[in-house]
Amino acid sequence: MNISLNWLSTHLDLAGKSIREIDDLLTFAGVEVEGIVPKGVSSEKIVVAQIKEAVQHPNADRLKVTQVDAGEGTLRQIVCGAQNYKVGDKVPCALPGAELPGGFTINETVMRKVESKGMLCAASEIGLPAGEDGLLILPADAEIGRPVKQLFDSDVLLELEVTPNRPDLLSHRGMARELAALLKTPLKPLPKGGTGGPPVSSSSIQIDAPDACPLYSAIRISGVTVKESPAWLKERLESIGLRPINNIVDVTNFVLHELGQPLHAFDAAKIGGGLVVRHARDGESFTALDESEHSLVGDDLVISDTTGATLALAGVMGGLASGVTETTRDIVLESAYFTSQGIRRTSRRTALSSDSSYRFERGVDPQGVIPAAALAVKLILETAGGSADAAIQLAGEAPVITKPVALDAAKLDQLMGGSIALADAEQILTRLGLSKRSDGAWEIPSFRADLQRHIDLVEEIARVHGLANVPSRMLGTFVPASAIDAAYDADMVLRRRLAALGLYECQTIKLISDAQVADALPLRPLQDGDTIRVKLPLSEDHAVMRPSMIPGLVASAVRNVRQQAKSLRLFEMGRVFRNAGGGKSKDQESETLGILLSGPTRPVGWDQAEHIADPFDLKGLVAALIPGASIRFSPKDREGFAIACDIRAGDQSIGVFARLLPSRERELDFNTPVFVAELDLGKVRKLLKGIEHVAELPQFPGSSRDAAMEVASTLPNSEIEGVITKCAEALLVDFECFDVFTDPSGAKLAADRKSLAYRFHYRASDRTLKAEEIDAAHQRVLNALSEKAGVRFR
């Protein structure tokens, strides 16, 4: 909301208060000061100058070279692009050194090879309201050389953010009332309204919806002249950034910003009979003042006439047909109390909002309805002439929306830490307009409907007292660590390990596009209905809750490839979302770790060859991440991916590995294969638990035997490992594959065969093995391999 300091000063004396003080005062009252905009000319070096000569610039069609008299005794040459002046006009001239709004300082300069010693200015360039295009033409009697700032009033525009609980601050009077309470200074009295007698109940106003409109008032003013507003009124509205329209509309806008009560003026000629406040008929059409068309529903509140014609969408916007125009002679001025919920629903549903709806939605002062109408009548009579009815007509009555609230001194003391005496607290409430009743409870003014409970009073006291005046206490209860603590610690271990293994952690947005879902590699494949879509996505790029980490990582990798990154080693940890069983089980959130590897696994150097990431790099990475878990990849097809595997640790599946389809890699402009893995963090965390007992170190030496084996090239290595594991040779403690040889040409080895070299380690825990024992054990393993896996030994 915009507040003009000059306008504010009509309600309270701010003399001697700096802008900084007012800023602090508002800030610590709970009103956020978002901007402070000085209005008017600030620099002394912008002076009145008369244009004595203007000739065409030799090198620029659109520029003229002027000679101006700025009261310096000699003429000043200034290059100027404006067209709207004539020689002899007086205009603002910014002399060298003048600072213009926006921090721009004028210097002597050369423009297209012609010297220019200053700048002739338009209104907007020196901080005045924008006028016609071109230079600001000053009055002919302006004294040459005089600072222009002396010709115009200055002001300060305060851009304020009022919290939704304080609608009473949404006007100059309301803001002044708050500042007066904080400053302990009196408010200036309000001018008297312009109607003779007290309001009278009227049968020409009919309220069919008293819940939505408990109080409605109207007054007819006849014989008005709709025209431009007087300067003071236009200036007030312009000072807070409003565009003056005509005297009638301007008065209603002025009163709204003066007192906070929205008003509306109808053209009386457009009203057939009396006024009816009723709910709209379903499907009723309405054209608002801004010419937008709306189909109304029964929940909307309208003002109609007795013929049934809809004149206004109550509290939100007037109708195009019933509005005040230049030909309007008689008006009916509305001032009413509409309850907030209905206005909010209608405003939201129709996407129509106005300064009126903004205030009604938050709540206006029911006691402010009539005084606002009275002020408006006075101002309309002053600015538009005509004559008003003797009294304001009204229907319904002002609702009572506040009730007395008691202040509990003990509770106040507890919450404030004893930092304020009860008398001081009570004084704060009194200053804020509350009054203590004989029963000790506090009477709440009608404009403070936010004060309903004890805690609301405490809030006021704490706010005005200030937290700066409350002591700090550093105490706290001991609480046990939670399962979430344990999970967090495990995740940080994983994160640090991954970083140490040369991976960068990513953070991607959890809403992805439908197209990206194709890159998802969740632990369980997705079925139709398993993805979760938001109802109204901001864009199709962010419409689906990610079911997997991989789409985000792929997108991050693509972005980096476009920036010429070669080595992609990325991971992300966090939540994934899905339904399960085709939507049978809803909204499952689980936590996973996604890994992506592509391109060189290490920097290439002067004696370091390039190694492009392959599946075994990712497998090694997973093994290093979860040491002690025997990590195995067990091939299992996944739609949309190549060489997919389940990642297994011992006998459980903990994740999925795959390569993107080569066609997908090409589509995304990857030059190297892209390998991804997604791991179930719940399972991985458990595997990180560590050991319970250390193992004894071997006391006796072991010995190893190598075996060169030839098998069909299609035989998976896991079969050989399986046979070795299954034969359960007691003396065999470990084995490893240390060479794989194939020869597609068939020269050294048949093309459909492969040669594997394994090393077997034998040891007994209770003795040094004899060579014969080792040989016998080794033979048992080899026999098993040849019998169960068809291995031939070379």
Place this chain on the structure above:
Amino acid sequence: MKDQIPAIEADALARISAATDERALEDARVAVLGKKGSLTLAAAGMKDVPKEEKGAVGQLLNAARASITAALEAKQSALQEIADRAALAGIDTTLPARELPIGGLHPLTLIRDEAIAILRRMGFALADGPEIEDEFHCFDALNTPADHPARNEKDTFYFDSGKLLRTHTSSVQVRTMESAKPPIRIIAPGSAYRRDEIDATHLSVFNQLEGLYVASDVSLPDLKGTLEYFLQELFGSNTEVRFRPHFFPFTEPSFEIDVKLTVKGQEPRWIEVAGCGMVDPAVFEAINKSRKDQAFDPETTTGFAFGMGLDRLAMIRWGIRDIRLLIENDIRFLKQF
């Protein structure tokens, strides 16, 4: 015999001395001390030496063997030293390193971990809750009226099921109080969602850190002391902290917290970093209703809550001007942390 030994010794020492590499030295050793070496053969001749001379010849032999062995060892270490020197020469340690891949943690993780570490030292335990929430936990229980603007479909992501993406981590307050009794002292880092177009200062998915302390005598001094200490630990012990009155539906009184930051070459500025307040009694009432007990009796239970944007803290900490850098994962950005 007696005369041969000095000659053998002299010959051997000469051969050893002449050897210029390991191989020649080994040849010399074999020629003298090997099975058929000159000294070995000479020693074999002892059996023919007259008994009375045996002692003297033996001594001569031993002396010769000792001097030859010593010469061999000396030569051996001399040669080794030359070899070592050769091996070490020509290593240009000014050549570039053989680089290892380097990775790193995301700045959000770093700032979150720092904040969590401080708060855990202060005795807070971690808590969490679902990101796909219902209106009760996200709004109703937090004293947010049914027609509150934040509940608008324009501002909040809803699902056809009627559920929504939590707009703040404050829903974890509700989840926690439903399942535990006072005292409660928790922090909850997590994602929150708002229907904001993504630009330099907004993300539709962002990260918050929520805190809640509920016990029997929690007061504004506790709130102030806790958050001042936390922010001074995070931003530096001399950091000025101020509390501006504000409004949140679920706390009363409510405050926004600013810290005064000095960026090199700039005037110190107050920067908003968090919101906080005393838990509104209406929240306790809603919790009791949900729990069907009076574990959070508003007459005797008090508490404070706070929340802050981690993305914002990261931006402040490292002078990140565009919030989108935090979700784009450009390696050139990530490798700076």
